[in-house]
Amino acid sequence: xxxxxxxxxxxxxxxxxxxxxxxxxxxxxxxxxxxxxxxxxxxxxxxxxxxxxxxxxxxxxxxxxxxxxxxxxxxxxxxxxxxxxxxxxxxxxxxxxxxxxxxxxxxxxxxxxxxxxxxxxxxxxxxxxxxxxxxxxxxxxxxxxxxxxxxxxxxxxxxxxxxxxxxxxxxxxxxxxxxxxxxxxxxxxxxxxxxxxxxxxxxxxxxxxxxxxxxxxxxxxxxxxxxxxxxxxxxxxxxxxxxxxxxxxxxxxxxxxxxxxxxxxxxxxxxxxxxxxxxxxxxxxxxxxxxxxxxxxxxxxxxxxxxxxxxxxxxxxxxxxxxxxxxxxxxxxxxxxxxxxxxxxxxxxxxxxxxxxxxxxxxxxxxxxxxxxxxxxxxxxxxxxxxxxxxxxxxxxxxxxxxxxxx
Numbered sequence: 591x592x593x594x595x596x597x598x599x600x601x602x603x604x605x606x607x608x609x610x611x612x613x614x615x616x617x618x619x620x621x622x623x624x625x626x627x628x629x630x631x632x633x634x635x636x637x638x639x640x641x642x643x644x645x646x647x648x649x650x651x652x653x654x655x656x657x658x659x660x661x662x663x664x665x666x667x668x669x670x671x672x673x674x675x676x677x678x679x680x681x682x683x684x685x686x687x688x689x690x691x692x693x694x695x696x697x698x699x700x701x702x703x704x705x706x707x708x709x710x711x712x713x714x715x716x717x718x719x720x721x722x723x724x725x726x727x728x729x730x731x732x733x734x735x736x737x738x739x740x741x742x743x744x745x746x747x748x749x750x751x752x753x754x755x756x757x758x759x760x761x762x763x764x765x766x767x768x769x770x771x772x773x774x775x776x777x778x779x780x781x782x783x784x785x786x787x788x789x790x791x792x793x794x795x796x797x798x799x800x801x802x803x804x805x806x807x808x809x810x811x812x813x814x815x816x817x818x819x820x821x822x823x824x825x826x827x828x829x830x831x832x833x834x835x836x837x838x839x840x841x842x843x844x845x846x847x848x849x850x851x852x853x854x855x856x857x858x859x860x861x862x863x864x865x866x867x868x869x870x871x872x873x874x875x876x877x878x879x880x881x882x883x884x885x886x887x888x889x890x891x892x893x894x895x896x897x898x899x900x901x902x903x904x905x906x907x908x909x910x911x912x913x914x915x916x917x918x919x920x921x922x923x924x925x926x927x928x929x930x931x932x933x934x935x936x937x938x939x940x941x942x943x944x945x946x947x948x949x950x951x952x953x954x955x956x957x958x959x960x961x962x963x964x965x966x967x968x969x970x971x972x973x974x975x976x977x978x979x980x981x982x983x984x985x986x987x988x989x990x991x992x993x994x995x996x997x
Contacts (some may be wrong), residue, residue: 621663625653631735651681706724712725780823782819890952923954
């Protein structure tokens with residue numbers, strides 16, 4: 591008859607040890623547990639069991655003394671009995687005092703049990719067909735395998751959710767910074783852009799630290815409100831109709847897809863609604879005056895080059911080098927417009943009406959939606975006609991692409 595001792599040799603007994611000993615009365619999993627698999631799951635869930643990576647390393651060395659890969663099942667013998675010297679050798683020379691401290695943490699966590707002999711030594715003896723071993727019992731590790739797996743899965747899901755939220759906050763911060771820069775150029779009379787820019791800067795500073803999940807949720811809420819406010823200013827809800835005459839409607843149908851770039855149909859002088867938060871002065875509540883026409887000898891587009899590069903990603907396929915300046919962008923457009931069946935005449939007319947830089951932005955925007963536009967050359971000519979009337983800006987085209995990417 592074999593008796594399993596409860597009290598450790600020359601160590602005090604506590605409630606945790608008694609609780610873990612009571613669990614050993616449960617049956618082992620009939621199919622057994624792969625010791626290396628459960629060790630990986632425990633490493634992922636170690637924080638839930640109040641363990642460190644060094645504790646897991648000690649447990650790894652300890653279970654390596656068990657010859658079988660599957661623990662439990664048809665083999666109920668789960669006691670290993672290496673000496674302290676043997677364990678430290680497998681831990682690459684870890685001090686014995688440090689190793690014993692980590693073993694104590696594993697016992698307190700309920701993953702090991704001490705089966706101490708009368709003199710505290712670890713050994714095994716056979717009495718006929720019966721074997722009695724004194725050392726460390728791995729039974730709790732096997733019995734708690736399902737609990738360890740579930741805990742590891744929960745922690746992985748929480749980590750994935752945190753990573754996705756952090757990525758979302760980072761992207762929202764980048765969009766808010768770009769919209770604030772664009773809005774400051776388009777509507778410099780509004781003071782809200784400084785607040786949006788400050789929020790983006792403060793968010794970037796906060797993201798340098800590992801924030802709690804609740805703090806990230808709060809930042810996401812503030813960024814989302816700011817983005818909605820910025821888009822309400824830059825993208826009015828009511829979109830002006832491109833044309834009211836049959837001839838203009840017919841021309842539009844001939845040159846491009848009717849639904850392509852719905853936002854560029856909006857005149858840049860369209861009334862912009864009041865900012866949702868209290869960031870405007872009395873003058874801001876009045877209808878803003880129409881913006882002056884873009885000079886032909888010409889100004890740069892009122893949109894950051896960085897926003898164009900971030901939105902029109904197809905140009906990287908045709909660029910021979912990095913695009914750092916507006917003239918680099920024009921050079922790329924010069925290369926690709928013949929490939930899009932845009933005639934040299936249409937390209938030159940667009941540069942004359944819009945300026946080379948804005949014409950290049952338009953060509954790259956058409957490239958992004960090339961599959962949905964029936965005739966790129968005809969579409970460019972229709973936009974050139976609007977530019978000649980002073981009713982065209984490439985900004986809404988970029989905003990339309992940003993909405994498409996965010997969808």
